Amino acid sequence: MSAPNDIILFHYPFSPFAKRVVWYLTLRQIPYAQCLQPATLPRPDLSQLGISYRRIPILSLGKSIYCDTRLILSKLDAAFPHSNLSPPSVEQTAIRKLLESWTIDGGIFARAAQSLPPDLPIMKDATFTKDREAYTGRSWSQESVSALRPEALVHIRSAFDELENGLLADGRAWILNTAEPGSADIDTIWPFHWLIGLKVALPKQLISSQSHPRVFAWCDRFDEAIKRAKASIPKPVTLKGEEAASFIKSASLPHVEFGADPVFEGDPTGLKPGMMVESWPTDSGFRNKDRGKLVKLNKQECVIENEMGLRIHHPRWNFRVNRVEEGREAKL
Ligand SMILES: N[C@@H](CCC(=O)N[C@@H](CS)C(=O)NCC(=O)O)C(=O)O
Structure with missing residues (x-):
């Protein structure tokens, strides 16, 4: 092999x-x-x-x-x-790195994980929660998960707002206004795409395709682009x-x-x-x-x-x- x-x-x-x-x-x-x-x-x-x-x-x-x-x-x-994914200018390369840092270190992923509802079957699976306690160093008990969620959702809603009213506000297709999705899209989209894809993570009254249409449409476009790219490699x-x-x-x-x-x-x-x-x-x-x-x-x-x-x-x-x-x- x-x-x-x-x-x-x-x-x-x-x-x-x-x-x-x-x-x-x-x-x-x-x-x-x-x-x-x-x-x-x-x-x-x-x-x-x-x-x-x-x-x-x-x-x-x-x-x-x-x-x-x-x-x-x-x-x-x-x-x-x-790479056809490299951002074209120095400024765009710098923004790409900042977006990567925002999603990884700026608390977006941590808050996204804390947005998961405590009643998901996996959150009641003792093997999983014990494992994630060792990985994160925090409690994954039902009480702790429930207590962290409201604040996490407030942060995640702000993050959706940042994109909706920020980089995506002018109706561009991709985050750095490139012709095709690029590294900056990969560096930004992953926690948003994850939460949207989970269906049950985001309460509709807070975050939905109605409240954040540009972010949701960007995720759909990205899925389409991935589907097309997937079809042309083994x-x-x-x-x-x-x-x-x-x-x-x-x-x-x-x-x-x-x-x-x-x-x-x-x-x-x-x-x-x-x-x-x-x-x-x-x-x-x-x-x-x-x-x-x-x-x-x-x-x-x-x-x-x-x-x-x-x-x-x-x-x-x-x-x-x-x-x-x-x-x-x-x-x-
Ligand atoms: N900073 C790391 C973080 C990776 C990370 O936390 N991955 C999660 C999965 S999405 C993980 O390892 N979870 C615990 C595990 O699977 O053991 C990176 O950029 O690769």
């Missing part, structure tokens, strides 16, 4: 973060393989590769494992240049965990390194190549630390080589990397 373009996407299809990567690959017409994962831990397909990072999606390119959609998308931009090859693992283990390291800043000198952490380190996200999924030899640390990423010789790439934003004593038991 092989993976088109050496890409394997580990995800589950209803993950809104994973959709960012699926849409990107689809719109850019880059064929890929996928290895479908359960929505909760354990994920033996990843454990057998010595990957502790628990968030979805993860993307492998040869023997390199990329964590976090921001890093994944910039790596794909570098590995497959000449379906992703679906690999079983064993197949994905043997492909990755026998792959080489042909990954494209982006960023002309491979130096360690001057990194505020003082870490040096060859040191044993642990690296993990600090905003969610923080209990799962990857451990290995530090091979690269620059402004964009921290790369560690794990015990299986895989290179695990973490971004520097909202991640921590610490030195650990060689031989000390890893806390998984």
Whole structure:
């Protein structure tokens, strides 16, 4: 079994973060393989590769494992240049990054997750809620979920308003007024598209196609564009965990390194190549630390080589990397 373009996407299809990567690959017409994962831990397909990072999606390119959609998308931009999704101007590139930061760090995703109604069957599934307590570090009890929801909906309504009366107010088709949907649409649409698609998440008296017609129409247009793009590339090859693992283990390291800043000198952490380190996200999924030899640390990423010789790439934003004593038991 092989993976088109050496890409394997580990995800589950209803993950809104994973959709960012699926849409990107689809719109850019880059064929890929996928290895479908359960929505909760354990994920033996990843454990057998010595990957502790628990968030979805993860993307492998040869023997390199990329964590976090921001890093994944910039790596794909570098590995497959000449993207028709690149925003045309410096200003638009900057806005794109700000929109990405708004949806990921500006609280939109967190509030979207808190908007889910407590009576959804999945919110009563103890395996799921216990798993998400470990992932978010907050309580997912029925009481806590109910208590957080009203405020979350107030925030989400503001976010819908921002788009309706902001970037989409002039009736443009795409967020940066491009001819086709671009990266800026992917960076903005995913939490809105997710909530609208869930049908039951948004109370109609607050947010609907009547109150926010431009946002809803933008999501419909985006779905149509994805449908068209999907029809003109091969379906992703679906690999079983064993197949994905043997492909990755026998792959080489042909990954494209982006960023002309491979130096360690001057990194505020003082870490040096060859040191044993642990690296993990600090905003969610923080209990799962990857451990290995530090091979690269620059402004964009921290790369560690794990015990299986895989290179695990973490971004520097909202991640921590610490030195650990060689031989000390890893806390998984
Ligand atoms: N900043 C990360 C966040 C990824 C994330 O939180 N993904 C969610 C799924 S949408 C997740 O991992 N949930 C817990 C899990 O599936 O284990 C990214 O951009 O990739």
